[in-house]
Amino acid sequence: MNRPLTLKVAAIERETDDAVTIHLKQPLLRKVRYSAGQYLTLEVDVDGAKGCRAYSISSTPGLDKTLSITVKRVAGGKVSNRLVQELSAGDAVQTLGTHGRFTFAPQPGRGRHLVLLAAGSGITPIFSILKSALHFEPDSQVSLIYGNRNQQSVIFRDKLDQLRQTFGERLQLVHVLSRPDTPGAHEGRLTRERVMDILGALPGPQAREYYSCGPSGMMDEVTAALEALGIAPERVHQERFTPAKAPVVGGDTEKRVELLMQGQAFNFTVAPGQTLLDAALASGVQPPFSCRSGFCTACVCTRLSGQVRMREDHGLSADELNRGQALLCVGYPLTDDVRLQVD
Ligand SMILES: Cc1cc2nc3c(=O)[nH]c(=O)nc-3n(C[C@H](O)[C@H](O)[C@H](O)COP(=O)(O)OP(=O)(O)OC[C@H]3O[C@@H](n4cnc5c(N)ncnc54)[C@H](O)[C@@H]3O)c2cc1C
The missing domain is CATH 2.40.30.10 (Translation factors)
Structure with missing residues (x-):
């Protein structure tokens, strides 16, 4: 951490x-x-x-x-x-x-087609990725499909135009405006059908990698479009600013949990809908924590047995998740045999 x-x-x-x-x-x-x-x-x-x-x-x-x-x-x-x-x-x-594990690592020797999809403030991480690819992967092509209300609400509008001038055909910009105030943009929202149409018409190599970020509704439409096009999940990278679905709760019965910390074992019960962190604190156990939102990873622990589901897993890498790490603040026990070790 x-x-x-x-x-x-x-x-x-x-x-x-x-x-x-x-x-x-x-x-x-x-x-x-x-x-x-x-x-x-x-x-x-x-x-x-x-x-x-x-x-x-x-x-x-x-x-x-x-x-x-x-x-x-x-x-x-x-x-x-x-x-x-x-x-x-x-x-x-x-x-x-x-x-966060919505990351892009440029590979200077590679030539690929990065397709970036964003709406509203979802452009923020996409903009960082876009610049990284243009500057540090000289053989790669970048296409940005960017949804907004109108031209005035396009974050980084001038900077994107500037990049287009600098990098020419290596950067394709497709603006989709729900209430366009200038000609030249696609009119409407980033729906499944529109995303499929735009992707179908994009010039450049078909071997593509997809990065998308935006409001929940747009992310659901993009996900549906990529699924309908048969894009392999390992080629799709997504970041959500708001949870995709209602928070996960760990069933409708209390679960017993053992937490190992500083050489001691603490046992407590977790009520339905209660997070591991809230249950620990309610029983007088004081594990480290900070953000309570799954971002900062202060409350990371390792699962020794049982099943835990997390409402958000932004904060942990795929490798950490595979190694059984979990976050107490957004974690819910699913079984009665959960044993956790605070690292
Ligand atoms: C991984 C990640 C990255 C993020 N990156 C950015 C970023 O680059 N730029 C950015 O502006 N925001 C970003 N956000 C969202 C940001 O963290 C806050 O959630 C957002 O600024 C709202 O906080 P607030 O305190 O103003 O609203 P709150 O007081 O927490 O919420 C007020 C109301 O707004 C709703 N709400 C909360 N967040 C959003 C949202 N994102 N969109 C629509 N409604 C919302 C709530 O449900 C509530 O009704 C990111 C979120 C995550 C999880």
Whole structure:
């Protein structure tokens, strides 16, 4: 797990009426390492208590000097409104580091076709990946299919146009606007049918890899389109800002759990719908935790037996999940024989 870190705001750049990019200074002695596609976990004050929010990193490692996140206001949102409206250069933000396994690692010797699909603020990690591919995979082609309401609401509009000028035919930009205010864009939403049509008409190699990020509805449509086209799941990478389905609960009966921590065994029961962390805390056990949202991985543990299901698994890599790691704050026991070791 990364250690908490305070970062200074270098500059705030307005992208649209309701979105800003926050450029954070990289500390001289402890640079924040990240991969294109990952997010930064911010620790924030929410109603007088510590809370966490994840913001995907829009800067690109190896290319941009600042570590940048791009935040779009959510109606009634406690943190996004504060970040968009109140933060200024020189302010400090608390972070719990970078996380996430929606990552892109450029392979300079490879020539492939990266198809990126985004809507609204979902462009943030996609933008980092897009720049990484264009700059560090010179033989690859990139296509971006990007859904928004109208031209004014397109985050990174000028920067994308600039990249198109620099990289020419290597970058295809397909804008899909639900209420277009300029000619030249596809009209409508990124529905399954429209995504299939656009993908069918894309020039460039058919051997493609897909990266998508956007609101739940758009992600469901993109998933359905890729499935209908028979795209192999290992070629599809997705990031969701909101959970796909209602939270998973671990059945309708209480489960018994044993937690091994600092050489001691703690036994407690977990009520239906209760997370492992909440049940542990309710019984007086104090495992480490921070964000309570599955982002920061402070509450990571290893499953020794039994079954656990997680509501969110953003924070752990595929390898960590395969090794039986789980997060207490978003984990629910499914069986009565769950034994966990806090690492
Ligand atoms: C992995 C990950 C990466 C993310 N990256 C970004 C990013 O790059 N840029 C960005 O702007 N946001 C991003 N988000 C969303 C961000 O973490 C917050 O959820 C968002 O800013 C809302 O927080 P809030 O405190 O303003 O809203 P809250 O006060 O938590 O919620 C207020 C209301 O808004 C709804 N809501 C919460 N989040 C969203 C959302 N994303 N879209 C629509 N409605 C929502 C809630 O259900 C609630 O009704 C990301 C989320 C995840 C999980």
